Amino acid sequence: MNARPDNPGPGLAVAHCLRETDIFDGRIVGLGYEALDPGLHLPEYCDAGYLLPYPSAGDSTFLERIALIKEREQIDALIPCLDAELPSVTRLLSEIERMGIATYLPSPDQLELRNKDRLEELAAHAGIEAPRTKPVADAQFFFECTRRGWEFPLVVKGLFYDAAIVRSPDQAVTAFKRIAAQWGLPVLVQEFLEGEEVNLTGVADGNGRLLSPVMMKKLALTDKGKAWSGITVSDDTLLEASRSLVERTRWRGPLEVEVMREPDGAYRLIEINPRFPAWVYLTAGAGHNALDTLLRLMRGERLDCEEPAPAGVIYLRYAEDTILPLEEYESVVMNGWRTPLEPHQESSP
Amino acid sequence: MSELQFSEESLLPDAATLERLALSSSGFLFDPVSGHSFTLNETGRDILKILQETRDLKALKQQLSDEYDLDSSTLDRDLLEFLGSVRDQLRRP
Helix, strand or coil, rough: CCCCCCCCCCCCHHHHHHHHHCCCCCEEEEEEEECCCCHHHCCCCCEEECCCCHHHHHHHEEEEEEHHHHHHHHCCCCCCHHHHHHHHHCHHHHHHHHHHCCCCCCHHHHHHCCCHHHHHHHHHCCCCCCCCEEEEECCCCCHHHHCCCCCCCCEEECCCCCEEEEEEHHHHHHHHHHHHHHCCEEEEEECCCEEEEEEEEEEEEECEEEEEEEEEEEEEEECCEEEEEEEECCCHHHHHHHHHHHHHHHHHHEEEEEECCCCCCCCCEECCCCCCCCCHHHHHHHCCHHHHHHHHHHHHCCCCCCCCCCCCEEECCCCCCCCHHHHHHHHHHCEECCCCCCCCCCCCC | CCCCCCCCCCCCHHHHHHHHHHECCCEECCCCCCCEEECCCHHHHHHHHHHHHHHEEEEEEEHHHHCCCCCCCHHHHHHHHHHHHHHHHCCCC
């Protein structure tokens, strides 16, 4: 779920969308990695909550856990919401499906295509440019980069996560060391783009069609640069780039396309995320509930919803407190799941 | 002072941009492509409304001079400033 207040993952928003689909009234089981993940403890969104082992624990540990959850909860479908868990799930797809759990995901090849060091290739599929990117394994680069045509400011990025805007060699080296320590080498250096970010989410059917597209521009950012408000927009260039990308890669499953609209009107591809974004609840608000589309595709329905959502629908994110009885927290810590499974009850004295 | 010669092409937002703008009677203006919204006073709202209907600068100036008690050069100057601001804001990424 990763429902952190300052940088939430998509899990809770996905559950929120599921609650509002017309075709699903079953139980939702939230999966998280920390006992204090709020998503595990909110019965209005998740009927039960389970801890998962971190991907570093290995495939067999992960599969054992999924098997246990299947046995206890009879889950029919799995919707991964975090980048880091997607490689494991796609690698173990046949085992997961043998348990009777449905998924709708990109292939391992498609997942690799959206690696940050293959951005230019991905952008070519979308028919737009990518920012100039270079893998760097030695921090000395930053003291020579201006002579090689890399002017500050630059963006220093980890291979999987994390990014920092740097304006001098000293700042760059600090960011390089921090990111390399956490995410390994090489670190990616990217030209800094000015402009305005516009994003699209939807579901690709694996046959070249992008369904239920919703485009969003962030209206307000937190100190960490994360959106806490956004509005649906209608941007033909982003829509066509996304459709082209889906068609040419035969993408399957959820995706988020992030582009930068530069002051001169040019578009550059920043990233593709192989999952729903944290703002996915806006799709339900805009009448294009992405989870409704995903569930229908999982059921094998042939869908015809390729028109984008209307512009002008706003979402506003907020933090809210919830009360957690000690027994419930204890259950998650000691057993790895939340009980009781009913809405919160009074804690016994 | 001679009257400023306006060229519609250079002064006005292009027809497609004008057409897509959602302008409400309150003066709230929304651009569905950029996602930007603006607030206009009554005069600004009326100017945009006329332009969305006709995109005819001469007709616009005539309507404004009928409505407001302004000499031609003041009207030209204010209009030039307003339209420049509209173009800049709509072009803003």
